[in-house]
Amino acid sequence: xxxxxxxxxxxxxxxxxxxxxxxxxxxxxxxxxxxxxxxxxxxxxxxxxxxxxxxxxxxxxxxxxxxxxxxxxxxxxxxxxxxxxxxxxxxxxxxxxxxxxxxxxxxxxxxxxxxxxxxxxxxxxxxxxxxxxxxxxxxxxxxxxxxxxxxxxxxxxxxxxxxxxxxxxxxxxxxxxxxxxxxxxxxxxxxxxxxxxxxxxxxxxxxxxxxxxxxxxxxxxxxxxxxxxxxxxxxxxxxxxxxxxxxxxxxxxxxxxxxxxxxxxxxxxxxxxxxxxxxxxxxxxxxxxxxxxxxxxxxxxxxxxxxxxxxxxxxxxxxxxxxxxxxxxxxxxxxxxxxxxxxxxxxxxxxxxxxxxxxxxxxxxxxxxxxxxxxxxxxxxxxxxxxxxxxxxxxxxxxxxxxxxxxxxxxxxxxxxxxxxxxxxxxxxxxxxxxxxxxxxxxxxxxxxxxxxxxxxxxxxxxxxxxxxxxxxxxxxxxxxxxxxxxxxxxxxxxxxxxxxxxxxxxxxxxxxxxxxxxxxxxxxxxxxxxxxxxxxxxxxxxxxxxxxxxxxxxxxxxxxxxxxxxxxxxxxxxxxxxxxxxxxxxxxxxxxxxxxxxxxxxxxxxxxxxxxxxxxxxxxxxxxxxxxxxxxxxxxxxxxxxxxxxxxxxxxxxxxxxxx
Numbered sequence: 001x002x003x004x005x006x007x008x009x010x011x012x013x014x015x016x017x018x019x020x021x022x023x024x025x026x027x028x029x030x031x032x033x034x035x036x037x038x039x040x041x042x043x044x045x046x047x048x049x050x051x052x053x054x055x056x057x058x059x060x061x062x063x064x065x066x067x068x069x070x071x072x073x074x075x076x077x078x079x080x081x082x083x084x085x086x087x088x089x090x091x092x093x094x095x096x097x098x099x100x101x102x103x104x105x106x107x108x109x110x111x112x113x114x115x116x117x118x119x120x121x122x123x124x125x126x127x128x129x130x131x132x133x134x135x136x137x138x139x140x141x142x143x144x145x146x147x148x149x150x151x152x153x154x155x156x157x158x159x160x161x162x163x164x165x166x167x168x169x170x171x172x173x174x175x176x177x178x179x180x181x182x183x184x185x186x187x188x189x190x191x192x193x194x195x196x197x198x199x200x201x202x203x204x205x206x207x208x209x210x211x212x213x214x215x216x217x218x219x220x221x222x223x224x225x226x227x228x229x230x231x232x233x234x235x236x237x238x239x240x241x242x243x244x245x246x247x248x249x250x251x252x253x254x255x256x257x258x259x260x261x262x263x264x265x266x267x268x269x270x271x272x273x274x275x276x277x278x279x280x281x282x283x284x285x286x287x288x289x290x291x292x293x294x295x296x297x298x299x300x301x302x303x304x305x306x307x308x309x310x311x312x313x314x315x316x317x318x319x320x321x322x323x324x325x326x327x328x329x330x331x332x333x334x335x336x337x338x339x340x341x342x343x344x345x346x347x348x349x350x351x352x353x354x355x356x357x358x359x360x361x362x363x364x365x366x367x368x369x370x371x372x373x374x375x376x377x378x379x380x381x382x383x384x385x386x387x388x389x390x391x392x393x394x395x396x397x398x399x400x401x402x403x404x405x406x407x408x409x410x411x412x413x414x415x416x417x418x419x420x421x422x423x424x425x426x427x428x429x430x431x432x433x434x435x436x437x438x439x440x441x442x443x444x445x446x447x448x449x450x451x452x453x454x455x456x457x458x459x460x461x462x463x464x465x466x467x468x469x470x471x472x473x474x475x476x477x478x479x480x481x482x483x484x485x486x487x488x489x490x491x492x493x494x495x496x497x498x499x500x501x502x503x504x505x506x507x508x509x510x511x512x513x514x515x516x517x518x519x520x521x522x523x524x525x526x527x528x529x530x531x532x533x534x535x536x537x538x539x540x541x542x543x544x545x546x547x548x549x550x551x552x553x554x555x556x557x558x559x560x561x562x563x564x565x566x567x568x569x570x571x572x573x574x575x576x577x578x579x580x581x582x583x584x585x586x587x588x589x590x591x592x593x594x595x596x597x598x599x600x601x602x603x604x605x606x607x608x609x610x611x612x613x614x615x616x617x618x619x620x621x622x623x624x625x626x627x628x629x630x631x632x633x634x635x636x637x638x639x640x641x642x643x644x645x646x647x648x649x650x651x652x653x654x655x656x657x658x659x660x661x
Contacts, residue, residue: 057513069124071551077613095282099150100455101142102183106448108631128615128626135629138178146459149503153462159499164534171537180215194252203502267468277458284428290421301440311415318408325401332394470500488518541607542567558611576603
């Protein structure tokens, strides 16, 4: 049914026709438990202005004259592009990759490449990560958080502030779920939390009515005119919980390390084990690299055994060369001595009369016979030149013997070095649950095993190290009667304390500016306080909603897919373009269209497009700027082929399942 509805009576009549079409009755059906009143009514309801905190942040940014490097990068884009890391550079970065969250799922090749490039980002930089459906965005985000958390523990620096955000509650809920249900080894006490009531690794920051049941949460509502902590930390930051927590923690730590009487000692033991984990990662990679695999996918054992065989053959050949060289040297030395004896044996009379032709010919014939007997070629009959030729022959033989000896020594060292490297690699590989004598793996496969063994272990060791540091800080706060407050520095200190137990804070873009706004006589936004801002489902984030929060962070990882669901735009293009002209943002329709391509506008833009243009790296120029996840885990090849043909220009997504899996 079409047509305009201009009065309430027309609207009521239209609705009655809809009911009749569906139910077959002109009158509304009777529904048990409901009564048809016949009167119109209005109900008052509490309303919450969703953009309230965003508007306050916008006002503050317009008033403040400071520098916001990350925000400026998002707006201005990357001035220069940089090439992707070389394989050698990636290996170097991999040595510093010390943390993975899951002991069950290693990083895929594209996840690892993205992580390595993220690890090279600095302050004010954005890494855009294009993540089509099913390509492991959650595992990737967990790995980034784990890496930063473990690295800070290793270096004994302050705990990093990591915030994950998006524009809608479902995206935020997905992040909360992923950090609340991290895979673990059920048979190893190391993979448990050692504090009562602490389970997941994410902290949902939201109003209490928005909390997802069963997961750690936080809010700072105003009570009696002052902000107070609500949620997990309201319950645990009490003397009675601290006593229980310290006892349980020391019990668990003593089971692992032997009797311990204080949390500080446990912290040191945990840090020592964490350091061993980090060193073993670098040592194993170095040992495997010293076997000089031809490529990251080459089977190291097969190649090493082949090269050992080749070196042994080469060593045997070099030994024969040296033996022959020494024999030639001995022969040359003997010939030189015999020549001198030949000259000395000549009679005085022959030497005296050698100017006579018959005598000279006889002397030359004797010299030729000497040389022919020893297969020595010499064009001159001059005895001095013959002496020089024999000396040269001896020098060449000595040089040949010396070079043969050097080759033998070099191949001996090469064989010894390869045997030592292989032996060391086999010993270290056991830490990554690899038996090099029984199975053949590539460098890439060994790196994957490190993810689920040493790096996953390092994450859990780090989690207990941070638990110890949390207990120590909480004990100090209680004994010194320290109190948190809304002052920006104290709020940052509080959040870093929270991060020792739950490394990832999770909030929507609507609420994030509220949580990172302190108060000292007036509201003060905490610019640049967040060490890493993670944005999930960025292709669904409208730019005006997401961009302001970049002022609160040092660097950003932006994950999304511009080919999936678009943002919900609440402004028409005509209105938006008119606003842009009136406010002086653009001077013409052409300028508007140019900025529109960059994802800027509230009527058509999205945060992912802006992040792509702010990223220095482009992995697949044919698709989009930024890095990309390409290994798909959910669907069979036929479905992925359809997605590739429809959206991803051919063969970019790789199905990891087959029709029978």
